[in-house]
Amino acid sequence: MGADREGGARRRRGRTVAYAACGTVLLAGCATMPDSGDLRNVESTPRQDTGVRVFAVPPAENASSSEIMQGFLEALTSDDPQYDTARKYLTTQAARAWRPESSTTVLADGPSITTDAPPSGREQTGSRTYVLAGNRVATVDAQQAYAPADGSYSTKVHLTKDPKNGQWRIDAPPEGVVMGKSDFQRNYTSVDKYYFATHTRVGATGEPVAVADPVFVRSKVDPMTQMVRALLKGPTTWLGPVVRSSFPTGTALQKGVSGLTPDDQNRLTVPLNDKAARVGQARCAEMATQLLFTLRNLTPTLESVELRGPGRHRLCELTEERAESDAWHASAQSPEYLYYLDGKHRLVRLPTGSTGTSGAPVPGAFGEGAKMLRSVAVSRDEHTGAGVTADGRSLFVTSLIAGGALGTPVVTSQGVDVKDDRLTTPSWDARGDLWVADRDPRHQRLYVLGAEQGASKPVEVSLPDLPGRIEDVRVSADGARVALVVAKDGKHSLLIGRIERDDKAGDPPAVVDPRPAAPDMELVTAMSWAGDSRLVVVGREQGGVHQMRYIQVDGSTLDGPAPAALSGVETIAASEDERVPLVAYSEDGIVRLPTGAQWQKVDKDGTAPVYPG
Template identity: 30%
Template sequence: MNPADHDRTRDRADAIRAVGDARRVSDVVFGTTRRRARYTGLVCAMVLGLTLSACGAMPRSGPVHKVIEPTEQTQQSAMPFNPQGPRVGATAQEIVEGFLAAGVGAQDDYSVARQYLTPQLAATWKPDTRVLIHSGEPTTVPRLNDGEFRTSMEVSGELSASGVLAKQPSGSTRVLDFVLTSVDGQWRISRAPDGVVVPQADFEKIFSPTNLYFYSAQDSKYLVPDPRWFATRSTTSTAAVRALMRGPAAYLGNAVTSAIPQGTALSRSAVPVSGGTAAVDLTLASFDPAEVNQARRMEQQLRATLRTIPNVDDVELRINDAPVDTSGGSDNDPIQAVTVPNRQIGVSDNKLAFYQGGQTELIPDLTLPEGVTLSKPGMGVEAGAFGFVDSAGSTVYTVSPGQQPRQRWSGYKPTRPSFDNLGWVWGADRSGTVRVVRASSEGQGDTVSASWLDDQHVASLRISREGSRALVVTTDAAATRSTVWIAGVVRDASGRPTELAKGNAVATDVDVDTAQWIGPDEFVSSALDQDTNSQPRRYTIAGKVDELPALTGVTSLAGGNGSAAVYGASDGRLYMLTGSSWALQSEEVTDTAFAG
């Protein structure tokens, strides 16, 4: 009997129950109180309640999968989940639900998920197109035509085909449509969107971040991290190199560049790792072996990238089937991590002061405008130019020893001035306008193109220490929920900033007013000016987060070189993060900031 006839009565009953489930999920997703739920019932049984018998059946038909060259990592890359394949006699809806649950099984190119598809679709379906990270229980309901189903879900993040993770605001939803047909008397999916879905609680068990590295576009002096997420399996090194060849993430725009030319390809299907060395064989039609510096820069970029993968310590590069000798290159090694001086700038008795190691010293020979209320000070790396906000007049000034202060711009709640490594001072305000000015020049400077921030409330803007990225915090109209972004800094040939590329969301729906770099791939954040405990956090640029000890009434947050140099101000006192607590450092200075 055709399964469409055999299961029609049961499917109708399932549809009635599913519609009821959909209404309940709609209440959860769109109601005033959102509850986070995980898979239960069928999904949990498929993913976590496996028995030995679940692995016993071998499919008699299906797509032929490409064999990946084995590497040293193969034995260490076992996936945490082994989902169950389709059971005999499963209903059409159970096949859809089982297929979605199988998205946690990335091993063997998602071979279990492909068992739910017709042979034709299994051969063409592309699981790596995207990963939807769902925060609520997906709901599948039948459509009007037999064999057609729709799944709706709330998502907290979306992973692109290139491994770029974009966090999604609360209440974001996605809809997936499926068509099923009979194959040898069993329901199978004949039409499905590319990509897989993964529960939020399981995402970091299946995928792990890897930093790709590109050169700063201005002078190629720095290596800039571009985080990607790949399934934790033996092919991570191959995925990283392929992504590197495709170029930087869109949100880095023209802020970075690559030494690997467009059109470069892998000479073989994989990047094997043996004895800690990754063998990268490239095909590059226009390569000249005499161009040692180009090969050296390619090797530097590959080495920095692949060393972020466990068990990879070095890279052996071959181009057009020949080993590459880069020992004669004249280029200097690029800088991968820029540090800042340990000295901070702060406010002491309404004057600008240096702070370091428990000692406070007023900055000599500074002339300040009369009647200002100093707040949010900043300084350049050389400590020869300073900036601050007059909170009484919402005006930003810059000042240098022996010179008159310069009024730069005004706005509603302007951000702390941020000094980049090329001598530009940055700022923004609650209108979303981004401004820059040369610290050494006159005038009010220029507006930087950032249309994606139009009408956004910018609470914080900090330029990274190599000058290629901006860390931006925007808040909602009520200033209660925030999004943290990373955006590429685009400059002209002279180094003048011209644009902030559209940012990528690293954190959404968080209680944050400030974010401060503590390294090339880490930052700290906190809410400010709250009477109760604030919850500072440490993030990686890939979006991984750790909660730091709470501090009551944080008024400012400063980040130096790593998590051992994090300072918070509260109630006119300065504290330093020390292990699991905050240690009092000074009652003479507050509102501090490191250079940058």
């Protein structure tokens, strides 16, 4: 979403007043637009400095219908908290009925504006209709959830002239908010809110596993309070079936609360209504953990959260250290080793922080070369390895300890084509389940091997109708989502599916409601999870060249620089801990990308690099 970030002065005749010292920009609300002839489109605002807030100005006295139209669209892109200025462009009744929070429609450019002439060819005095049009890029719904979109956008906006005062106002505004892509990038930021996986706990004490639920909030409109409200309202519809919130139903901020901000000790106090007044300490700690994980996205220096009930009654307080010990989330786990296959197809490992260029064989059968391997996965506790044999036919699981036996294969494919029809690279989630797909075109299957059975008994996962054959599988650390590369007619698409389980009923897990995560790419050749809700993807857009970039599970593209270019990438490996270097297998062998540096060679003979997972 960075195609039109470059700046340049906005060319319009309206008044724009900037207050640099206060970090405020006023957008002209009455830019000139003729009542007849060609209408000027609404240009998307160039990206502003992050410290600048943008406010619109109210309609001018006796502004023309076109100026009212233009001013209203300008006001939609401002940082006005409740869109009060935008409402001044509406009739009294329309201002009461309009719900800007219901949706945001993002267009490739600012909306084009044309006059919708009546069938008679003559405009009624005191009535005017304009048509807003453009190419859709995405929508953000009332839950603040982002979804890629395409196709054309067109909606009518009707204006009327008040017969008493002669002022034009909009009496039929567009649904929600509509703006161009660069205005959206300036106004909104993606933030993860956190819930707990319904069916996953880890560790000896059964820690709950945090699952990131990305939403978009207006970045300069009290974002911390926005995020607390969004978290309390519950998970987005897509993720909801596989996560839970520790907040009691109906929990909300106390009336009138706004402007939440940490104090000088980096502690945030959150006043809640009476719905949370009687929770026990264990549940309150989980509530505070959800808040702390969520708000550290916005304020990394946040150290503790205190929850209070009515009458300033203290419910609980939680520090960052306590939250990290009471709940598990992937981005807080740092892998001890990088793993890959050496020139003899043995599994070797290299300490994550090492600058060395030669891995040491792992203990056990995989390091001894008992079987030649072509792809591997290592459990997230780094105690167990899973390897697919060089012919792609068999999957073995073994302990990474000296003397560990290889045993018999746990999954065997009957696919004919050695390269394309057999087993994918395996993948582990945090609860210890191992996932692998059999690409045999005669019977495509996705298997999970449960931790309870020691990853030795494959269970076939229920799959929806997919638009092609599974080429690659990567389960998220939280076990709530799975990334699938699906191939059809020369295209390789990336989908994110929700993993639903019913352990009590004994039913197999199911992948449900897969949605596109990289809709602009027609060929995805490699991917890896690279954060709680982020993946790194290698692929090609239609008519473009191969590139590497970060994407969110909701299909949005993250702000910030993409990884440095690298040619001939066949495999990419990333850790959810963003401090750990990217690693790839390319035409130069195994290479890594330390922070702030260029790609560096690790092992020219190595293949199939992976971090735990």
